Amino acid sequence: GAVVSQHPSRVICKSGTSVKIECRSLDFQATTMFWYRQFPKQSLMLMATSNEGSKATYEQGVEKDKFLINHASLTLSTLTVTSAHPEDSSFYICSARDQSQGSYGYTFGSGTRLTVV
Amino acid sequence: DAKTTQPPSMDCAEGRAANLPCNHSTISGNEYVYWYRQIHSQGPQYIIHGLKNNETNEMASLIITEDRKSSTLILPHATLRDTAVYYCNPGSGNTGKLIFGQGTTLQVKP
Numbered sequence: 001g002a003v004v005s006q007h008p009s010r011v012i013c014k015s016g017t018s019v020k021i022e023c024r025s026l027d028f029q030a031t032t033m034f035w036y037r038q039f040p041k042q043s044l045m046l047m048a049t050s051n052e053g054s055k056a057t058y059e060q061g062v063e064k065d066k067f068l069i070n071h072a073s074l075t076l077s078t079l080t081v082t083s084a085h086p087e088d089s090s091f092y093i094c095s096a097r098d099q100s101q102g103s104y105g106y107t108f109g110s111g112t113r114l115t116v117v
Numbered sequence: 118d119a120k121t122t123q124p125p126s127m128d129c130a131e132g133r134a135a136n137l138p139c140n141h142s143t144i145s146g147n148e149y150v151y152w153y154r155q156i157h158s159q160g161p162q163y164i165i166h167g168l169k170n171n172e173t174n175e176m177a178s179l180i181i182t183e184d185r186k187s188s189t190l191i192l193p194h195a196t197l198r199d200t201a202v203y204y205c206n207p208g209s210g211n212t213g214k215l216i217f218g219q220g221t222t223l224q225v226k227p
Contacts, residue, residue, distance in 0.1 A: 106215055
């Protein structure tokens with residue numbers, strides 16, 4: 001089945017630094033990927049839609065200059081949290097769909113636990 | 118985006134069937150109903166999806182009402198490893214985005 005690899009699984013960074021999270025579709029091509037964040041005991045919140053070869057589409061209230069998304073190839077999307085602050089600490093998850101599988105559901109990465117100290 | 122309503126929590130005895138309801142009364146005619154589950158600190162896992170007809174796979178069965186305003190996910194023989202948060206999500210069959218509701222926390226007890 002479709003596999004989405006997300007790296008790193010956890011990262012600790014200092015306040016003010018930037019962190020890059022990678023999301024790869026391992027055995028299929030994904031023109032569209034999605035980025036979510038999840039706070040403890042809450043549901044997943046969609047941050048943005050990552051479009052291969054074009055600009056990402058951000059959800060309302062998500063700062064595009066703070067959460068930089070690059071989707072340079074059909075198998076890789078990256079999320080960079082710039083000038084991270086403790087309130088950015090969260091669980092970040094990406095997802096993608098193998099369009100060759102028709103209406104089959106999205107595949108999610110295993111998530112990245114970001115802690116900003 | 119279609120809104121969903123799910124009970125916040127449910128308990129189920131190990132070995133018994135777990136029936137998880139979802140109300141999606143605003144679902145569009147071309148939207149599928151997808152079910153996912155999330156085990157603590159992991160990414161969501163796809164379970165099953167359907168449009169109009171009931172569906173079954175190796176993990177679960179999905180019962181969709183005739184008016185498509187609600188559905189029920191059935192885990193026929195729940196195990197302790199089925200303890201998770203279960204989400205139902207209406208979504209289009211192409212690259213439409215998935216919006217998550219609050220889900221149902223299923224606790225399977227010995």
